[in-house]
Amino acid sequence: MHNAxxxxxxxxRRNKMAWMGTLIIVTIPLFMIWNRLVIDPQREYMEWLMxxxxxxxxxxxxxxxxxxxxxxxxxxxxxxIRNILTAPVSREKFMAAKLVVWFxxxxxxxxxxxxxxxxxxxxxxxxxxxxxxxxYALFLLIQNNFFSFIAGIPILWICVKQQALFYPSMLATLGxxxxxxxxxxxxxxxxxxxxVCPWTAVSISGLVEVDTFYYWICLVSxxxxxxxxxxxxxxxxxxxxx
Amino acid sequence: MxxxxxxxxxxxxxxxxxxxxxxxxxxxxxxxxxxxxxxxxGKITIMKILLGLVKKDSGSVTLFxxxxxxxxxxxxxxxxxxxxxxxxxxxLTAMENLSVFSRLxxxxxxxxxxxxxxxxxxxxxxxxxxxxxxxxxxxxxxxxNAIINDPELLILDEPTNGLDPIGIAEMRILIRRLSHECxxxxxxxSHQLSEMEQMVDWIGIIHEGRMLEECSYQQLEExxxxxYIRLVVKEPEQVYEYLKKSLSIENIKRPEASAIxxxxxxxxxxxxxxxxxxxxxxxxxxxxxxxxxxxxxxKLTGGAGIA
Numbered sequence: 416m417h418n419a420x421x422x423x424x425x426x427x428r429r430n431k432m433a434w435m436g437t438l439i440i441v442t443i444p445l446f447m448i449w450n451r452l453v454i455d456p457q458r459e460y461m462e463w464l465m466x467x468x469x470x471x472x473x474x475x476x477x478x479x480x481x482x483x484x485x486x487x488x489x490x491x492x493x494x495x496i497r498n499i500l501t502a503p504v505s506r507e508k509f510m511a512a513k514l515v516v517w518f519x520x521x522x523x524x525x526x527x528x529x530x531x532x533x534x535x536x537x538x539x540x541x542x543x544x545x546x547x548x549x550x551y552a553l554f555l556l557i558q559n560n561f562f563s564f565i566a567g568i569p570i571l572w573i574c575v576k577q578q579a580l581f582y583p584s585m586l587a588t589l590g591x592x593x594x595x596x597x598x599x600x601x602x603x604x605x606x607x608x609x610x611v612c613p614w615t616a617v618s619i620s621g622l623v624e625v626d627t628f629y630y631w632i633c634l635v636s637x638x639x640x641x642x643x644x645x646x647x648x649x650x651x652x653x654x655x656x657x
Numbered sequence: 658m659x660x661x662x663x664x665x666x667x668x669x670x671x672x673x674x675x676x677x678x679x680x681x682x683x684x685x686x687x688x689x690x691x692x693x694x695x696x697x698x699g700k701i702t703i704m705k706i707l708l709g710l711v712k713k714d715s716g717s718v719t720l721f722x723x724x725x726x727x728x729x730x731x732x733x734x735x736x737x738x739x740x741x742x743x744x745x746x747x748x749l750t751a752m753e754n755l756s757v758f759s760r761l762x763x764x765x766x767x768x769x770x771x772x773x774x775x776x777x778x779x780x781x782x783x784x785x786x787x788x789x790x791x792x793x794x795x796x797x798x799x800x801x802n803a804i805i806n807d808p809e810l811l812i813l814d815e816p817t818n819g820l821d822p823i824g825i826a827e828m829r830i831l832i833r834r835l836s837h838e839c840x841x842x843x844x845x846x847s848h849q850l851s852e853m854e855q856m857v858d859w860i861g862i863i864h865e866g867r868m869l870e871e872c873s874y875q876q877l878e879e880x881x882x883x884x885y886i887r888l889v890v891k892e893p894e895q896v897y898e899y900l901k902k903s904l905s906i907e908n909i910k911r912p913e914a915s916a917i918x919x920x921x922x923x924x925x926x927x928x929x930x931x932x933x934x935x936x937x938x939x940x941x942x943x944x945x946x947x948x949x950x951x952x953x954x955x956k957l958t959g960g961a962g963i964a
Contacts, residue, residue, distance in 0.1 A: 422760040429748055494744030498802060501708050501740075502761040503733035657710040 419512035480588025569644030737803035792819030
Protein backbone atom coordinates (compact mmCIF):
# COMPACT_ATOMS: atom_id res chain seq x y z
CA MET A 416 0.00 0.00 0.00
CA HIS A 417 2.84 2.36 0.95
CA ASN A 418 4.54 1.70 -2.40
CA ALA A 419 1.33 2.35 -4.31
CA UNK A 420 0.79 5.64 -2.44
CA UNK A 421 4.37 6.78 -3.11
CA UNK A 422 4.00 5.91 -6.79
CA UNK A 423 0.76 7.89 -6.96
CA UNK A 424 2.47 10.87 -5.34
CA UNK A 425 5.20 10.81 -8.01
CA UNK A 426 2.49 10.96 -10.68
CA UNK A 427 0.42 13.61 -8.92
CA ARG A 428 3.43 15.92 -8.64
CA ARG A 429 3.58 16.05 -12.44
CA ASN A 430 -0.18 16.22 -12.93
CA LYS A 431 -0.93 19.58 -14.54
CA MET A 432 -4.65 19.21 -13.89
CA ALA A 433 -3.99 18.87 -10.14
CA TRP A 434 -1.81 22.00 -10.12
CA MET A 435 -4.42 23.86 -12.13
CA GLY A 436 -7.13 22.65 -9.75
CA THR A 437 -5.23 23.92 -6.72
CA LEU A 438 -4.74 27.25 -8.47
CA ILE A 439 -8.46 27.56 -9.16
CA ILE A 440 -9.34 26.59 -5.58
CA VAL A 441 -7.05 29.27 -4.07
CA THR A 442 -8.31 31.79 -6.61
CA ILE A 443 -11.80 31.69 -5.01
CA PRO A 444 -10.86 33.51 -1.76
CA LEU A 445 -8.33 35.68 -3.59
CA PHE A 446 -11.06 36.79 -5.97
CA MET A 447 -13.41 37.50 -3.06
CA ILE A 448 -10.72 39.55 -1.28
CA TRP A 449 -10.14 41.54 -4.46
CA ASN A 450 -13.89 41.92 -4.89
CA ARG A 451 -14.28 43.32 -1.34
CA LEU A 452 -11.31 45.66 -1.76
CA VAL A 453 -12.06 47.00 -5.24
CA ILE A 454 -15.69 46.42 -6.24
CA ASP A 455 -17.77 46.15 -3.08
CA PRO A 456 -15.99 47.73 -0.08
CA GLN A 457 -19.27 48.01 1.83
CA ARG A 458 -19.88 44.27 1.95
CA GLU A 459 -20.13 43.02 5.52
CA TYR A 460 -18.29 40.15 7.13
CA MET A 461 -21.09 37.50 7.14
CA GLU A 462 -22.18 38.41 3.63
CA TRP A 463 -18.58 38.09 2.42
CA LEU A 464 -18.12 34.76 4.19
CA MET A 465 -21.35 33.36 2.71
CA UNK A 466 -20.25 34.47 -0.77
CA UNK A 467 -16.97 32.63 -0.29
CA UNK A 468 -18.90 29.56 0.88
CA UNK A 469 -21.27 29.75 -2.09
CA UNK A 470 -18.47 29.99 -4.64
CA UNK A 471 -16.54 27.31 -2.83
CA UNK A 472 -19.58 25.00 -2.81
CA UNK A 473 -20.02 25.42 -6.54
CA UNK A 474 -16.42 25.35 -7.77
CA UNK A 475 -14.69 22.89 -5.44
CA UNK A 476 -16.70 19.77 -6.46
CA UNK A 477 -16.20 20.65 -10.12
CA UNK A 478 -12.44 21.02 -9.75
CA UNK A 479 -12.33 17.90 -7.62
CA UNK A 480 -14.24 15.90 -10.22
CA UNK A 481 -12.01 17.19 -13.02
CA UNK A 482 -8.86 16.19 -11.18
CA UNK A 483 -9.90 12.62 -10.37
CA UNK A 484 -11.46 12.14 -13.81
CA UNK A 485 -8.29 13.21 -15.62
CA UNK A 486 -6.19 11.13 -13.24
CA UNK A 487 -8.17 7.93 -13.74
CA UNK A 488 -9.01 8.44 -17.39
CA UNK A 489 -5.32 8.84 -18.23
CA UNK A 490 -4.54 5.47 -16.67
CA UNK A 491 -7.01 3.82 -19.02
CA UNK A 492 -6.24 5.94 -22.07
CA UNK A 493 -2.45 5.57 -21.82
CA UNK A 494 -2.91 1.91 -20.82
CA UNK A 495 -0.64 2.45 -17.84
CA ILE A 496 -3.17 0.53 -15.77
CA ARG A 497 -1.79 -2.71 -17.25
CA ASN A 498 1.77 -1.88 -16.26
CA ILE A 499 0.55 -0.97 -12.79
CA LEU A 500 -1.41 -4.16 -12.26
CA THR A 501 1.41 -6.32 -13.61
CA ALA A 502 3.99 -4.42 -11.51
CA PRO A 503 2.30 -6.07 -9.50
CA VAL A 504 -0.11 -4.15 -7.30
CA SER A 505 -3.36 -5.56 -6.00
CA ARG A 506 -6.40 -3.85 -7.43
CA GLU A 507 -7.74 -2.93 -4.00
CA LYS A 508 -4.45 -1.38 -2.92
CA PHE A 509 -4.14 0.56 -6.16
CA MET A 510 -7.61 2.02 -5.78
CA ALA A 511 -7.11 2.76 -2.09
CA ALA A 512 -3.82 4.52 -2.96
CA LYS A 513 -5.62 6.59 -5.59
CA LEU A 514 -8.20 7.64 -3.01
CA VAL A 515 -5.54 8.47 -0.41
CA VAL A 516 -3.46 10.62 -2.76
CA TRP A 517 -6.55 12.28 -4.19
CA PHE A 518 -7.59 13.15 -0.65
CA UNK A 519 -4.07 14.42 0.18
CA UNK A 520 -4.17 16.75 -2.81
CA UNK A 521 -7.64 17.89 -1.76
CA UNK A 522 -6.48 18.43 1.81
CA UNK A 523 -3.51 20.54 0.74
CA UNK A 524 -5.69 22.59 -1.60
CA UNK A 525 -8.36 23.31 1.02
CA UNK A 526 -5.69 24.10 3.63
CA UNK A 527 -4.35 26.76 1.27
CA UNK A 528 -7.91 27.99 0.76
CA UNK A 529 -8.51 28.19 4.52
CA UNK A 530 -5.26 30.08 5.03
CA UNK A 531 -6.20 32.65 2.42
CA UNK A 532 -9.70 33.01 3.87
CA UNK A 533 -8.18 33.57 7.32
CA UNK A 534 -5.73 36.12 5.94
CA UNK A 535 -8.61 37.79 4.07
CA UNK A 536 -10.74 38.02 7.20
CA UNK A 537 -7.81 39.46 9.14
CA UNK A 538 -7.13 42.09 6.48
CA UNK A 539 -10.69 43.01 5.50
CA UNK A 540 -12.56 42.64 8.79
CA UNK A 541 -10.16 43.37 11.66
CA UNK A 542 -13.07 44.08 14.06
CA UNK A 543 -14.86 40.79 13.29
CA UNK A 544 -11.61 38.82 13.36
CA UNK A 545 -12.26 37.17 16.70
CA UNK A 546 -11.57 33.63 17.85
CA UNK A 547 -15.28 32.77 17.87
CA UNK A 548 -15.91 34.15 14.40
CA UNK A 549 -12.86 32.47 12.92
CA UNK A 550 -13.67 29.17 14.55
CA TYR A 551 -17.15 29.31 13.03
CA ALA A 552 -15.87 30.33 9.57
CA LEU A 553 -13.15 27.71 9.43
CA PHE A 554 -15.41 24.97 10.80
CA LEU A 555 -18.03 25.84 8.20
CA LEU A 556 -15.53 25.69 5.33
CA ILE A 557 -13.66 22.62 6.58
CA GLN A 558 -16.87 20.69 7.20
CA ASN A 559 -18.34 21.72 3.85
CA ASN A 560 -15.19 20.79 1.95
CA PHE A 561 -14.67 17.52 3.79
CA PHE A 562 -18.27 16.43 3.26
CA SER A 563 -18.04 17.53 -0.36
CA PHE A 564 -15.09 15.18 -0.85
CA ILE A 565 -16.88 12.24 0.80
CA ALA A 566 -20.00 12.83 -1.32
CA GLY A 567 -17.75 13.04 -4.40
CA ILE A 568 -16.25 9.54 -4.00
CA PRO A 569 -18.85 7.95 -6.33
CA ILE A 570 -17.19 9.98 -9.12
CA LEU A 571 -14.26 7.56 -8.75
CA TRP A 572 -16.67 4.68 -9.33
CA ILE A 573 -17.96 6.32 -12.49
CA CYS A 574 -14.35 6.90 -13.62
CA VAL A 575 -13.67 3.17 -13.25
CA LYS A 576 -16.84 2.22 -15.10
CA GLN A 577 -16.31 4.70 -17.94
CA GLN A 578 -12.64 3.65 -18.38
CA ALA A 579 -11.14 5.81 -21.18
CA LEU A 580 -14.23 7.97 -21.55
CA PHE A 581 -14.46 11.42 -20.00
CA TYR A 582 -18.00 12.72 -20.18
CA PRO A 583 -20.04 10.50 -17.82
CA SER A 584 -17.97 11.47 -14.77
CA MET A 585 -17.85 15.11 -15.88
CA LEU A 586 -21.64 15.20 -16.15
CA ALA A 587 -21.92 13.56 -12.74
CA THR A 588 -19.46 16.11 -11.35
CA LEU A 589 -21.45 19.03 -12.71
CA GLY A 590 -24.67 17.47 -11.44
CA UNK A 591 -23.30 17.02 -7.93
CA UNK A 592 -21.94 20.61 -7.93
CA UNK A 593 -25.33 21.97 -8.95
CA UNK A 594 -27.04 19.92 -6.24
CA UNK A 595 -24.56 21.12 -3.62
CA UNK A 596 -25.17 24.73 -4.64
CA UNK A 597 -28.92 24.13 -4.67
CA UNK A 598 -28.64 22.78 -1.12
CA UNK A 599 -27.84 26.31 0.07
CA UNK A 600 -31.22 27.52 -1.27
CA UNK A 601 -33.50 24.72 -0.02
CA UNK A 602 -36.79 25.85 1.52
CA UNK A 603 -37.89 24.57 4.90
CA UNK A 604 -40.57 22.17 3.61
CA UNK A 605 -38.01 20.39 1.38
CA UNK A 606 -35.29 20.14 3.96
CA UNK A 607 -35.91 16.46 4.83
CA UNK A 608 -35.56 15.09 1.26
CA UNK A 609 -32.64 17.46 0.76
CA UNK A 610 -30.95 15.96 3.82
CA VAL A 611 -31.44 12.48 2.41
CA CYS A 612 -29.81 13.42 -0.91
CA PRO A 613 -26.08 13.33 -0.08
CA TRP A 614 -25.08 16.22 -2.35
CA THR A 615 -27.64 18.69 -1.07
CA ALA A 616 -26.90 17.35 2.42
CA VAL A 617 -23.32 18.67 2.08
CA SER A 618 -24.61 22.28 2.03
CA ILE A 619 -27.46 21.72 4.48
CA SER A 620 -25.09 20.30 7.09
CA GLY A 621 -23.47 23.74 7.26
CA LEU A 622 -26.79 25.52 7.68
CA VAL A 623 -28.49 23.40 10.34
CA GLU A 624 -27.40 23.17 13.95
CA VAL A 625 -24.97 20.40 14.83
CA ASP A 626 -26.58 17.58 16.86
CA THR A 627 -30.01 18.15 15.37
CA PHE A 628 -32.02 15.43 13.63
CA TYR A 629 -31.39 16.96 10.22
CA TYR A 630 -27.65 17.18 10.81
CA TRP A 631 -27.45 13.46 11.60
CA ILE A 632 -29.49 12.55 8.52
CA CYS A 633 -27.06 14.63 6.45
CA LEU A 634 -24.11 12.91 8.08
CA VAL A 635 -25.49 9.39 7.49
CA SER A 636 -26.46 10.24 3.92
CA UNK A 637 -23.03 11.70 3.04
CA UNK A 638 -20.99 8.92 4.60
CA UNK A 639 -23.24 6.23 3.15
CA UNK A 640 -22.75 7.83 -0.26
CA UNK A 641 -18.96 7.80 0.20
CA UNK A 642 -18.97 4.21 1.41
CA UNK A 643 -21.17 3.00 -1.44
CA UNK A 644 -18.97 4.92 -3.88
CA UNK A 645 -15.79 3.35 -2.54
CA UNK A 646 -17.20 -0.17 -2.34
CA UNK A 647 -18.61 0.18 -5.86
CA UNK A 648 -15.21 1.35 -7.08
CA UNK A 649 -13.38 -1.59 -5.50
CA UNK A 650 -15.89 -4.17 -6.74
CA UNK A 651 -16.11 -2.74 -10.28
CA UNK A 652 -12.36 -2.42 -10.61
CA UNK A 653 -11.81 -5.88 -9.15
CA UNK A 654 -14.11 -7.44 -11.74
CA UNK A 655 -12.89 -5.40 -14.67
CA UNK A 656 -10.93 -7.01 -17.49
CA UNK A 657 -8.02 -4.84 -18.58
CA MET B 658 10.53 -31.34 -18.38
CA UNK B 659 9.88 -28.46 -15.99
CA UNK B 660 7.29 -25.95 -17.12
CA UNK B 661 7.06 -22.29 -16.12
CA UNK B 662 3.58 -21.85 -17.54
CA UNK B 663 0.92 -24.51 -17.88
CA UNK B 664 -2.68 -23.94 -18.80
CA UNK B 665 -5.41 -26.54 -19.02
CA UNK B 666 -8.69 -26.08 -20.82
CA UNK B 667 -8.50 -22.31 -20.70
CA UNK B 668 -11.69 -20.65 -21.94
CA UNK B 669 -12.74 -17.02 -22.21
CA UNK B 670 -15.81 -15.44 -23.74
CA UNK B 671 -16.48 -11.76 -24.41
CA UNK B 672 -20.23 -11.39 -24.61
CA UNK B 673 -21.31 -14.45 -26.53
CA UNK B 674 -18.07 -14.71 -28.49
CA UNK B 675 -15.48 -17.28 -27.50
CA UNK B 676 -12.01 -15.82 -27.88
CA UNK B 677 -10.13 -18.59 -26.10
CA UNK B 678 -11.40 -22.15 -26.37
CA UNK B 679 -10.00 -24.98 -24.34
CA UNK B 680 -6.38 -23.86 -24.64
CA UNK B 681 -3.76 -26.04 -23.02
CA UNK B 682 -0.30 -24.61 -23.20
CA UNK B 683 3.04 -25.67 -21.77
CA UNK B 684 5.98 -23.28 -21.66
CA UNK B 685 9.21 -25.06 -20.70
CA UNK B 686 11.61 -23.43 -18.27
CA UNK B 687 14.48 -21.48 -19.81
CA UNK B 688 13.07 -21.62 -23.34
CA UNK B 689 11.66 -19.06 -25.75
CA UNK B 690 8.08 -19.98 -26.55
CA UNK B 691 6.53 -18.34 -29.59
CA UNK B 692 2.79 -17.91 -29.69
CA UNK B 693 1.72 -17.61 -33.30
CA UNK B 694 -1.65 -16.51 -34.49
CA UNK B 695 -3.57 -14.02 -36.55
CA UNK B 696 -5.09 -10.84 -35.18
CA UNK B 697 -7.97 -11.80 -32.91
CA UNK B 698 -6.75 -15.38 -32.57
CA GLY B 699 -6.68 -15.02 -28.79
CA LYS B 700 -2.95 -14.58 -28.14
CA ILE B 701 -3.27 -11.38 -26.13
CA THR B 702 -6.24 -12.69 -24.16
CA ILE B 703 -4.18 -15.74 -23.16
CA MET B 704 -1.30 -13.47 -22.11
CA LYS B 705 -3.68 -11.23 -20.16
CA ILE B 706 -5.18 -14.24 -18.39
CA LEU B 707 -1.68 -15.37 -17.44
CA LEU B 708 -0.94 -11.91 -16.04
CA GLY B 709 -4.21 -11.68 -14.12
CA LEU B 710 -5.46 -8.76 -16.22
CA VAL B 711 -8.39 -10.74 -17.54
CA LYS B 712 -10.44 -13.29 -15.64
CA LYS B 713 -10.76 -16.71 -17.25
CA ASP B 714 -14.18 -18.33 -17.57
CA SER B 715 -12.87 -21.83 -16.99
CA GLY B 716 -9.68 -23.84 -17.02
CA SER B 717 -6.60 -23.52 -14.89
CA VAL B 718 -3.34 -21.60 -14.98
CA THR B 719 -0.19 -22.85 -13.30
CA LEU B 720 2.74 -20.45 -13.00
CA PHE B 721 6.03 -21.53 -11.42
CA UNK B 722 4.32 -24.80 -10.46
CA UNK B 723 1.66 -22.95 -8.46
CA UNK B 724 -1.97 -23.07 -9.48
CA UNK B 725 -3.24 -19.51 -9.78
CA UNK B 726 -6.56 -19.49 -8.02
CA UNK B 727 -6.48 -15.86 -6.98
CA UNK B 728 -4.26 -12.80 -7.16
CA UNK B 729 -0.80 -13.66 -5.87
CA UNK B 730 1.53 -10.67 -5.94
CA UNK B 731 4.55 -12.86 -5.09
CA UNK B 732 4.07 -14.78 -8.34
CA UNK B 733 3.44 -11.76 -10.54
CA UNK B 734 6.54 -10.04 -9.13
CA UNK B 735 8.57 -12.76 -10.87
CA UNK B 736 7.11 -11.87 -14.27
CA UNK B 737 8.03 -9.00 -16.60
CA UNK B 738 5.64 -8.16 -19.38
CA UNK B 739 4.66 -5.91 -22.25
CA UNK B 740 1.10 -6.21 -23.50
CA UNK B 741 -0.19 -4.48 -26.63
CA UNK B 742 1.02 -0.91 -27.13
CA UNK B 743 3.48 0.39 -24.51
CA UNK B 744 1.57 2.03 -21.66
CA UNK B 745 3.42 4.90 -20.04
CA UNK B 746 2.64 8.39 -18.75
CA UNK B 747 2.90 10.72 -21.72
CA UNK B 748 4.06 13.71 -19.65
CA LEU B 749 6.93 11.89 -17.95
CA THR B 750 10.41 11.01 -19.19
CA ALA B 751 11.63 7.42 -19.54
CA MET B 752 13.46 7.63 -16.23
CA GLU B 753 10.42 9.09 -14.45
CA ASN B 754 8.12 6.48 -15.95
CA LEU B 755 10.36 3.65 -14.82
CA SER B 756 10.61 5.29 -11.39
CA VAL B 757 6.81 5.25 -11.05
CA PHE B 758 6.61 1.53 -11.83
CA SER B 759 9.72 0.72 -9.78
CA ARG B 760 8.17 2.51 -6.81
CA LEU B 761 5.18 0.19 -7.06
CA UNK B 762 7.54 -2.75 -6.59
CA UNK B 763 9.41 -1.14 -3.71
CA UNK B 764 12.41 1.14 -3.60
CA UNK B 765 13.44 3.07 -6.70
CA UNK B 766 16.88 1.74 -7.64
CA UNK B 767 18.45 4.24 -10.03
CA UNK B 768 21.15 1.76 -11.02
CA UNK B 769 18.53 -0.76 -12.10
CA UNK B 770 16.77 1.90 -14.14
CA UNK B 771 20.05 2.98 -15.71
CA UNK B 772 20.96 -0.63 -16.55
CA UNK B 773 17.53 -1.42 -18.03
CA UNK B 774 17.64 1.70 -20.21
CA UNK B 775 21.19 0.89 -21.20
CA UNK B 776 20.23 -2.65 -22.24
CA UNK B 777 17.52 -1.40 -24.60
CA UNK B 778 19.64 1.50 -25.86
CA UNK B 779 17.75 4.43 -24.38
CA UNK B 780 19.52 7.37 -22.69
CA UNK B 781 19.20 7.66 -18.92
CA UNK B 782 19.36 11.41 -18.47
CA UNK B 783 17.00 12.33 -21.28
CA UNK B 784 14.61 15.25 -20.91
CA UNK B 785 12.40 14.00 -23.71
CA UNK B 786 8.93 13.08 -22.47
CA UNK B 787 7.23 9.83 -23.49
CA UNK B 788 4.73 11.47 -25.85
CA UNK B 789 7.66 12.69 -27.99
CA UNK B 790 9.09 9.20 -28.36
CA UNK B 791 8.99 7.27 -31.63
CA UNK B 792 7.14 3.93 -31.65
CA UNK B 793 10.47 2.10 -31.58
CA UNK B 794 11.64 4.06 -28.51
CA UNK B 795 8.32 3.38 -26.79
CA UNK B 796 8.74 -0.32 -27.49
CA UNK B 797 12.26 -0.25 -26.08
CA UNK B 798 11.02 1.47 -22.94
CA UNK B 799 8.36 -1.22 -22.54
CA UNK B 800 11.08 -3.88 -22.72
CA UNK B 801 13.17 -1.91 -20.21
CA ASN B 802 10.20 -1.87 -17.83
CA ALA B 803 9.71 -5.60 -18.30
CA ILE B 804 13.31 -6.52 -17.52
CA ILE B 805 14.09 -3.91 -14.86
CA ASN B 806 13.26 -6.21 -11.97
CA ASP B 807 15.25 -9.14 -13.38
CA PRO B 808 12.18 -11.40 -13.73
CA GLU B 809 12.39 -15.14 -14.24
CA LEU B 810 9.60 -15.11 -16.81
CA LEU B 811 9.00 -12.58 -19.57
CA ILE B 812 5.70 -12.28 -21.40
CA LEU B 813 6.24 -10.13 -24.46
CA ASP B 814 3.55 -9.23 -26.93
CA GLU B 815 4.95 -8.16 -30.30
CA PRO B 816 8.22 -6.82 -28.83
CA THR B 817 9.68 -5.96 -32.22
CA ASN B 818 6.64 -3.97 -33.30
CA GLY B 819 7.68 -0.55 -34.56
CA LEU B 820 11.39 -1.24 -34.51
CA ASP B 821 13.62 -0.64 -37.53
CA PRO B 822 15.48 -3.64 -39.05
CA ILE B 823 18.57 -3.00 -36.94
CA GLY B 824 16.40 -2.57 -33.86
CA ILE B 825 14.64 -5.85 -34.64
CA ALA B 826 17.96 -7.66 -34.95
CA GLU B 827 19.16 -6.10 -31.67
CA MET B 828 15.94 -7.08 -29.94
CA ARG B 829 16.28 -10.62 -31.25
CA ILE B 830 19.82 -10.84 -29.90
CA LEU B 831 18.67 -9.41 -26.56
CA ILE B 832 15.79 -11.88 -26.24
CA ARG B 833 18.01 -14.81 -27.12
CA ARG B 834 20.67 -13.62 -24.70
CA LEU B 835 18.11 -13.25 -21.92
CA SER B 836 16.99 -16.81 -22.49
CA HIS B 837 20.21 -18.62 -23.34
CA GLU B 838 22.64 -16.74 -21.08
CA CYS B 839 20.43 -15.57 -18.23
CA UNK B 840 18.15 -18.62 -18.22
CA UNK B 841 14.94 -16.62 -18.48
CA UNK B 842 11.78 -18.18 -19.80
CA UNK B 843 10.18 -16.05 -22.49
CA UNK B 844 6.68 -16.25 -23.89
CA UNK B 845 6.55 -14.14 -27.01
CA UNK B 846 3.87 -13.41 -29.57
CA SER B 847 4.56 -11.95 -32.95
CA HIS B 848 3.20 -11.66 -36.44
CA GLN B 849 6.66 -11.69 -37.91
CA LEU B 850 7.09 -15.37 -38.63
CA SER B 851 10.58 -14.96 -40.00
CA GLU B 852 11.57 -13.34 -36.70
CA MET B 853 9.97 -16.13 -34.72
CA GLU B 854 11.78 -18.73 -36.76
CA GLN B 855 15.10 -17.22 -35.75
CA MET B 856 14.26 -16.90 -32.08
CA VAL B 857 11.97 -19.53 -30.62
CA ASP B 858 12.70 -22.92 -29.11
CA TRP B 859 9.06 -23.87 -28.73
CA ILE B 860 6.05 -22.86 -30.67
CA GLY B 861 2.29 -22.76 -30.16
CA ILE B 862 0.01 -22.09 -33.09
CA ILE B 863 -3.31 -20.60 -32.16
CA HIS B 864 -6.22 -19.96 -34.48
CA GLU B 865 -9.70 -18.69 -33.63
CA GLY B 866 -9.06 -19.25 -29.95
CA ARG B 867 -7.88 -22.85 -30.29
CA MET B 868 -4.39 -24.22 -29.91
CA LEU B 869 -3.78 -26.05 -33.16
CA GLU B 870 -0.27 -27.25 -32.50
CA GLU B 871 2.27 -27.05 -29.74
CA CYS B 872 5.71 -28.53 -30.08
CA SER B 873 9.41 -27.77 -30.04
CA TYR B 874 10.72 -25.85 -33.00
CA GLN B 875 12.81 -28.86 -33.92
CA GLN B 876 9.69 -31.01 -33.99
CA LEU B 877 7.92 -28.40 -36.07
CA GLU B 878 10.75 -28.46 -38.59
CA GLU B 879 10.19 -32.17 -38.99
CA UNK B 880 6.40 -31.88 -39.03
CA UNK B 881 6.21 -29.23 -41.64
CA UNK B 882 8.18 -31.28 -44.20
CA UNK B 883 10.62 -28.53 -44.67
CA UNK B 884 12.07 -29.32 -48.11
CA TYR B 885 10.42 -30.70 -51.22
CA ILE B 886 10.97 -30.90 -54.95
CA ARG B 887 8.58 -29.06 -57.15
CA LEU B 888 7.96 -30.24 -60.67
CA VAL B 889 6.02 -28.59 -63.47
CA VAL B 890 5.35 -31.10 -66.21
CA LYS B 891 3.31 -31.46 -69.36
CA GLU B 892 1.67 -34.78 -68.39
CA PRO B 893 1.14 -34.59 -64.63
CA GLU B 894 -1.14 -37.64 -64.36
CA GLN B 895 1.34 -39.91 -66.04
CA VAL B 896 4.31 -38.46 -64.18
CA TYR B 897 2.44 -38.88 -60.87
CA GLU B 898 1.82 -42.56 -61.67
CA TYR B 899 5.42 -43.04 -62.81
CA LEU B 900 6.82 -41.53 -59.61
CA LYS B 901 4.54 -43.67 -57.45
CA LYS B 902 4.86 -46.97 -59.25
CA SER B 903 8.22 -46.97 -60.99
CA LEU B 904 10.26 -44.91 -58.54
CA SER B 905 8.31 -45.96 -55.40
CA ILE B 906 8.00 -42.37 -54.12
CA GLU B 907 5.23 -42.22 -51.52
CA ASN B 908 4.82 -38.67 -50.33
CA ILE B 909 3.63 -36.77 -53.39
CA LYS B 910 1.14 -33.91 -53.58
CA ARG B 911 -0.53 -32.12 -56.47
CA PRO B 912 -1.19 -28.50 -55.41
CA GLU B 913 -1.95 -27.36 -58.95
CA ALA B 914 -3.00 -29.06 -62.21
CA SER B 915 0.47 -29.17 -63.75
CA ALA B 916 2.57 -29.09 -60.59
CA ILE B 917 3.74 -31.93 -58.41
CA UNK B 918 5.41 -31.65 -55.00
CA UNK B 919 7.62 -34.49 -53.83
CA UNK B 920 8.31 -34.61 -50.08
CA UNK B 921 10.00 -37.98 -50.16
CA UNK B 922 13.50 -36.83 -51.02
CA UNK B 923 15.08 -40.14 -51.92
CA UNK B 924 16.11 -38.66 -55.28
CA UNK B 925 17.85 -35.35 -55.84
CA UNK B 926 16.70 -32.92 -58.50
CA UNK B 927 19.42 -33.96 -60.93
CA UNK B 928 18.71 -37.67 -60.68
CA UNK B 929 14.95 -37.19 -60.78
CA UNK B 930 15.22 -35.02 -63.86
CA UNK B 931 17.41 -37.63 -65.60
CA UNK B 932 14.97 -40.43 -64.79
CA UNK B 933 11.97 -38.45 -66.00
CA UNK B 934 13.82 -37.50 -69.16
CA UNK B 935 14.80 -41.12 -69.73
CA UNK B 936 11.16 -42.17 -69.24
CA UNK B 937 10.15 -39.70 -71.94
CA UNK B 938 8.52 -36.99 -69.84
CA UNK B 939 8.99 -33.33 -70.63
CA UNK B 940 9.89 -31.37 -67.49
CA UNK B 941 9.18 -27.65 -67.74
CA UNK B 942 10.46 -26.82 -64.27
CA UNK B 943 12.21 -28.64 -61.44
CA UNK B 944 13.39 -27.02 -58.24
CA UNK B 945 14.07 -27.75 -54.59
CA UNK B 946 11.80 -25.64 -52.37
CA UNK B 947 11.62 -24.75 -48.70
CA UNK B 948 8.31 -24.91 -46.90
CA UNK B 949 8.19 -21.70 -44.86
CA UNK B 950 6.63 -21.37 -41.45
CA UNK B 951 3.92 -19.27 -43.06
CA UNK B 952 3.12 -22.09 -45.47
CA UNK B 953 2.88 -24.46 -42.56
CA UNK B 954 0.74 -21.98 -40.66
CA UNK B 955 -1.59 -21.72 -43.65
CA LYS B 956 -1.77 -25.47 -43.89
CA LEU B 957 -2.72 -25.80 -40.24
CA THR B 958 -5.29 -23.04 -40.30
CA GLY B 959 -6.88 -24.27 -43.48
CA GLY B 960 -5.57 -21.55 -45.71
CA ALA B 961 -5.66 -18.49 -43.46
CA GLY B 962 -2.38 -16.60 -43.49
CA ILE B 963 -0.81 -14.82 -40.56
CA ALA B 964 -1.29 -11.22 -41.69
